[in-house]
Amino acid sequence: MTVALPRQRVRTRLSDAASGLLYLSPSIALFGIFLVYPLFRTIYLSFFQTDTQGTPLSYVGGEHYAKLFTSASFWQSIQATVGFVLLTVPLTIIIALGLALLANEKLRGIGIFRTAFSATMGMSVAASSVIWMFMYNPSIGIFNRFLEAVGASEVQWLLDPQYALLSVSLATVWMNIGFTFLILLGGLQNIDRTLYESADIAGTNYWTQLRAITIPMLSPTLFFVGIISLINAFQTFGQIDLLTKGGPTNSTNVIVYAIYKDAFINYNVGGASAQAVLLFLAVLLLTWLQFKLVERKVHYQ
Amino acid sequence: MKSIQLQNIKKAYDETEVIRGIDVTIEAGEFFALVGPSGCGKSTMLRMIAGLESITSGTLRIDGVAANDLKPSERQLSMVFQNYALYPHMTVEKNITFGLHTKGLTKLEQRERCLEAAETLGLTDYLKRKPRELSGGQRQRVALARAIVTESPICLMDEPLSNLDAKLRAKMRSEIRQLQRKLKLTMIYVTHDQVEAMTMADRMMLLNDGEVQQVGQPLDLYNKPANTFVASFIGSPPMNLTPVQRTDNGWVASDGRLFHPNTLTREDTATLGIRPEQITPANEDVTFYAELKNIEVLGTETILAFDMGGVEWLAKWPGQWPLSIGEKIACYVDPKQMSLFDTDGNRIEPRQPKLFEALEVFQ
């Protein structure tokens, strides 16, 4: 268009932009202060030697990163994190999916079961961890009481490096089922009933319908739950702090716990920042990969 | 009462022009219908007048004052939306009065006006209800009440009846028209339904693809369609059209049927248009014979379908005709009622009687 915009219209446009930014400004300001700034600050600090208060003292380049890559304990924390993710994420989703399929049946009293299955969403990590700690107690906890009853030998669930990660993972799966179940149930209920009705008319059985209708139609929800679970698993802290404190022999020293220890117990802020940057990159990479890999297969309605 | 003037109004989204320059003046107190097929730009046009869309170029004047940059609320107009846009969580009363505070009315005045509008539209008993507790027709009345309660001199309506069933639609047509007369509103009424436009409007504008096809009184558009688009859009069933060639004997369709329209033109090819109701059973003069392909007996009239130069034509005969498919019938069309359109689809004006005689003398 060659016609110049009248002056006043330009002003209204500006005021739209101004008012839009006004509505967004509280969020933008807080994201700026508590997310963007600290993200860049973390990257910055990862190149510095700092004092115990996190004040940068001297530029050390990639030294913190170099140290990490040659440190056995860092690799062990990577190993613990990956192990933890692999032990918790698939299991949580599979169990929660099973429960959601059960709870999606139209039966009398199904509401009670839905409530029961989602209960752990209302349970804090701290409270859950304390309960599991008791259950794992070597002398009076239910697990060893059970082993004793069947005549097997006791297991040091949280103190044996062989079992500790598995034990923490099992507790975590239980804690995360509530949320995952709730989302998957919602996804199942959003599937158009008529799809099943026409499949019934065609005479297909439950398992065929599950494979041909339910799973494809649920795939966007599964995808969402997958990403959220993965990111959450990388951020695990509470149950580690309460159940094992990263031990025994660092076998459960997952990355966030390692960052916490380095920053707030060992006061190695630079090293902690370097690990934080790597955590950030890992989450970014995984989210991106998941998008790339699953995007094509996800069946959006 | 306010008039609305559109001067070379255009609208473009990025590079695409959706309104290609509209000039029209809508007189104060006039019922003006904007008609066209979906996507023709009529709603965009209305929304530009309302101030909900910016005007890319051209000038909009309301009561003589340039209004391009006025906010919607400063244009002294009210609007009724296709989906009514009622606030679902508010009672009918709150829906009607919401916004009146901006006009500086006290609570008492707001209530008075609301009662008055509700009275006019027969909503008095429903004031405490929520929209979802109302029928479609009642919701539509609430939307109307919300428009008239503001006492704005201009009222815009965007397909207000399209969500109602046919019976209710006919009833509301006349009610809206009466309301407009009573309140002396300047009304701009968008519809895709030509029957609504024909029955309600003082004048109408037919739009297609962002361009004005014709502006005028409904019967002008019906009797003297400016082009083949108008001819085929207005009227139900629409005007029959078929290509014809000029010969020494007259105009010939591709199947050899001959017509003598009362028109003088240098064109060699043209499109012939005849309205279905102007094809009548022949008494003495026979214009053409038609072999029936389909018959629909509707009680008050009978619709006959036949082939005309490869195009299906329809004839509408009053009354009930016991005809059968395949039957050959004789049809008559008054030459004065034949329309001819040039190769661009524009109407070729018929010869004026006097000129016609003069020319005949010449020959």
Added chain:
Amino acid sequence: MTLRKIITYALLILSAVVMLFPIAYAFSISLMDGSEVLKGKLIPRDVTFDNYIAAFERIPLLTYLWNSLVVALLVMVGQVVLSSLAAFAFVFIDFKGKGLIFMLFLATMMVPWEATMVPNFLTIQSLGWLNSVWGLSVPFFALAFGTFLLRQQFKTIPYEMYEASQIAGISRFRFFWNVVLPVSKTPLVTLSVYSFLTTWNMYLWPLLVTNTEQARTVQIGIKQMQSNEVASDWGVVMAAVILIIIPTLLLLFAGQKQLQEGLTQGAIK
């Protein structure tokens, strides 16, 4: 009853027993006296509420509960207000760069909060907000997930409603306040429940920014209690555990349906 129904019920009951066992177990322990706990019993022979009384006596549980409540309510209000303002702008205001800003909002979901905790801790420290409810709440007010969830909802409001209000001369904020918020009750409740639950259950951040009894939240309180009393008094610890999960469990049961519907909408639409 068909065989299929019987199998389904059996599976449902079995799953429910397994899922609820830890909670029931904790409840059972909380009703035992110390000697029964040490014998490894499942069910108390003599039910006693002494552990609950002891829980209130040994630690300032009421203070912790109060702190958690204040922080959870503050974050809930903060997140709902900020998310709804932002979502409103994303849906109802047109301006250049809106899409880009929205993408940036979404991108913040990919930054693990733990990766930024060191500078955040330092920020809170320099603001003098350690051991205060502000330090516990303000950093969480901006929530991309909440903005996203509400934006999905606001998009379902017919845009004509906004246009009708423009023609009536109703101000933008009034439209937001009197129309958008009231018609969006369900997602607002979803977000509120979600905010409250996640904040009440927050662990790492309160651990960092509180170190006095007066400022601690229940989650940190339970950690303190567990590490101090571990060997001796599991009954008291479990009583405290039951006390701190009751508010969130009640809230979850009350809001479960809305939470499920709201979160699913946010997830896939």
